[in-house]
Structure formats: structure tokens, C-alpha cells
Amino acid sequence: xxxxLVLNGPNLGRLGSREPEIYGALDFGQVTAKVxxxxxxxxxxxxxxxTDSESELIGWxxxxxxxxxxxxxxxxxxxxxxxxxxxxxxxxxxxxxSLIEVHLSNPHARExxxxxxxxxxxxxxxxxxxxxxxxxxxxxxxxNR
Ligand code: DQA
Numbered sequence: 001x002x003x004x005l006v007l008n009g010p011n012l013g014r015l016g017s018r019e020p021e022i023y024g025a026l027d028f029g030q031v032t033a034k035v036x037x038x039x040x041x042x043x044x045x046x047x048x049x050x051t052d053s054e055s056e057l058i059g060w061x062x063x064x065x066x067x068x069x070x071x072x073x074x075x076x077x078x079x080x081x082x083x084x085x086x087x088x089x090x091x092x093x094x095x096x097x098s099l100i101e102v103h104l105s106n107p108h109a110r111e112x113x114x115x116x117x118x119x120x121x122x123x124x125x126x127x128x129x130x131x132x133x134x135x136x137x138x139x140x141x142x143x144n145r
Contacts, residue, residue: 001045003047004072005070005072007064007073008028009074011052014028022104022110031135034132034136035135039139054082061073065091069097071097072100072102072138073089074104074135075119079119082118082119085118086119100126100141100142103128104129104130107128108128125141
């Protein structure tokens with residue numbers, strides 16, 4: 001079964017209570033459950049994780065490369081400035097794996113600093129603005145590839 005890591009950056013563990021008007025009412029556990037449910041239908045083996053630590057997130061990306069896992073990544077605020085995360089992320093596509101960058105909100109419709117992604121240039125594709133469905137669309141895309 002194809003393995004997929006669904007990785008989430010800082011503050012996404014606060015979903016549900018963090019700015020629900022922007023990020024939705026589901027908490028992280030509920031988002032995880034939806035992702036796991038669709039993954040099962042699509043016969044993908046997923047591991048959904050969240051961390052506030054850049055170092056831990058980079059370690060998980062190294063793990064994905066070493067274990068040949070595709071990655072769905074919501075880098076959260078690291079999207080906008082983490083060259084360290086980008087340098088890790090580029091290894092995913094260089095290894096012939098897919099990297100789909102996802103966002104719950106549409107960063108381009110928000111503050112100016114969110115209009116830049118240092119990750120998009122090394123991603124296979126980007127899905128943003130569809131709430132939890134951004135993750136589900138990314139999973140469906142991986143299943144079709
Ligand atoms: C986010 C958008 C980022 O700008 C923000 O820092 C987040 C969440 C999203 O999913 O919409 O934490 O990645």
C-alpha cells in the first residue's frame with residue numbers, strides 16, 4: 001500500500017479554537033479522522049502528524065524521503081519564511097515522490113506576508129482555500145497519480 005505522510009506545522013494543533021472563522025470549526029483530531037477515513041477508501045496508508053517544531057517537521061520529511069512516502073504538507077507559518085523546510089522539501093520531489101502543499105485558508109486572499117510561499121516552488125502542486133477539503137483533494141490527487 002502506498003504510504004503518505006500528512007504533515008502539519010505550527011499552531012495547527014489548535015484547530016477548532018484558533019480563528020475558526022478562518023480555519024473552520026473542526027479540531028485537529030476531527031481533521032485527522034476525515035483524512036484517515038478517505039485514505040482507507042483510497043487504499044492509502046496515512047500517518048497524520050502535527051508539530052510546532054521546525055526541527056521535528058524537517059526530520060519527518062527526511063523520514064518520508066528515506067521510506068519513499070508521498071507527502072501532503074501544511075507548513076502553516078513556515079510556508080512564508082522557512083528556507084530550512086524548503087531545503088528539506090526539495091528532496092521529496094528529487095526522490096521521485098509527490099509533495100502537495102495544502103492550506104485550509106487561501107493565503108493569497110489574506111495579509112501580504114502570506115502571499116509568499118517558499119515551499120510552492122519545490123512542490124508538485126498546491127491546494128488552498130477549501131478548508132479540510134484541501135487535504136481530501138490532495139489525497140484524491142495522490143490516489144490518481
Ligand atoms: C495556513 C495559512 C498560513 O498562512 C498560516 O500561517 C497557518 C495556516 C492554512 O492552512 O491556511 O498557520 O497554512
